[in-house]
Amino acid sequence: MSDEELEDFEPDQDDLEKEDDEKETEEWEDYRKEGEEYSEEWMPTPLTEDMMKEGLSLLCKTGSGLAHAYVKLEVKERDLTDIFLLRSYIHLRYVDVSENHLTDLSPLNYLTHLLWLKADGNNLRSAHLNELPYLQIATFAYNQITDTEGISHPRLGILDLKGNRIRRVTGLDPQKLISLHTLELRGNQLDSTLGIHLPRLKNLFLAQNMLKKVEGLEHLSNLSTLHLRDNQIETLSGFSKEMTSLQYLNLRGNMVTQLGELAKLRDLPKLRALVLLDNPCTDENDYRQEALVQIAHLERLDKDFYEEEERADADEIRQRLKETQEQKAEAEHDSELELPSV
Template sequence: MISLDEVERDTRVLTHAEAGECLHNLGKCITLYEYAYLNLDASDRGLTDISMIASFKHVRYVNVSGNRLTSEALCALETIPYLQTLRADRNCLTSVELKPMPYLQELTLNWNKLTDTSGIRHKSLERLELNHNDIRTVNVDPQILVNLRILELRGNALISTAGICCPNLTRLFLAENQIEKIENLEVLVNLTTLHLRSNKLANLDGFTEQCRSLNYVNLRDNELPRISELKKLDCLPNLETLIVLGNPFLSEEKEEKEYRRIILTMLPKLKRIDKDLVLDQERNEAKVLLKKIQKNKSKFEDFDLRD
């Protein structure tokens, strides 16, 4: 039999009085004729029941991170009519599914127990953070998430970029997954920033000229064996910054002194490689090297630093 002490310890309900203490930022309501508290921060309280928050109809920002909430418990917030930001990091959520919330613009569910992305149906959503879960596949509806600009999926279990198909996305963070294959990037015509650090990429097939806005690519700590793979990024017309440290083709110190010049020969529009800006001297040396390659009818594969 469970003792009362155990029940009290296992169930932690947010009371009306405690919720009132969590309110701050007095401002105008949506009607503009009355004032109410717009923010509610009930983070790090060990809560299992937050249904009381739904009684505060005018809040626009809610933070319930660091509690013990299940997906069912989080659904209590679905009825808040004007909610714009919801933070529910570090809980026990197993599903992202909530009823459509028409004003919700930012949703963060980092450090939970999520395994997929099905059920996100908030048309105004602009930023979605699902970092450090156990998500293996991405399934979102681009017809619904038409306003999504920033998507963070760091530290999950993705093996591919497939399923990320929101055409208005501008920033995509996929570091610390198990990604081996780049797919469906042709849909992301507005993407400017792509973070793929600490994955398992051994080739760069999948990049396309349709990623015409992409100017920053981070490939640090992947498994690229040959520097000539970077030539495949030549299809990106606006690429300016490329991060490649920590790949096998840079494993020897003597090679690091020359790799920037070789990369510039393949990708002459770059303005920054790894930590440093491209110098005029480097750019001139790359031009000389390119002329030598053309004169000798060489291939970029001839400059691979490792077999």
């Protein structure tokens, strides 16, 4: 992967909506089942020089430019239990050790030029590493990680922790993770959205957890995409007008019952696309119209864009409601004036 490809390694909107595919849900379930079947004991299989020779590629200049070294390594699906040998390969920039049986990534602490790390499908219980000054992409999906401690890479832009066993987000220091724009936490055991104090975050994936409400995200002013599909959310409290960049919100498969909850989203100034499929409130006959009445700037609900006719009808309803409220307020005011003085 070239430096240019690395910079472009950010999903477009089609990728951001890929969680809607049943195939991905099945993939996550398969990984979960495999994880439950993992044995704590594996035949020791250390990384060898022969494996390194097979897996190394991408010859690049190093240091002053007078020397060369291979900077990319792919050793996935080798049943590895030990990557101690990597301590000596300090020029590596791209490392793929996914689909092995690793429980320890500490040899990577010596790879201070590392830009990209893929360690999915291992037996890791932690994503902790020493601060790697150039690391931009790190994926630890489908491991057995239980917390988010020990992640402090200043140039890290994408962090993937989906399919693990994380219950709470802790230790993500905004003073250290100053470049993080995409955080993937799908398929964990989160029961709270607290602990995500990352002001530069743009994309946040929290689907397939155990969330009942949204809290602590008010100050994510750069957040543009928020996925909360397949949780247990009943109320839409917790969204704030300070979330000035939020454009896409996926709440599919939650437990929102009352259409009135949608009013809590009207202060999101840039919200354009909302997904509410498979919530109880979508059974209401006027569900689609009510959403637009409550959120006038909404452009797309679920997978369908609003037509001009629908927008005109919503404007009319909104105007009638405004007039009714004004008449009620005026009547109450007149009533107060007519009360006899004591």
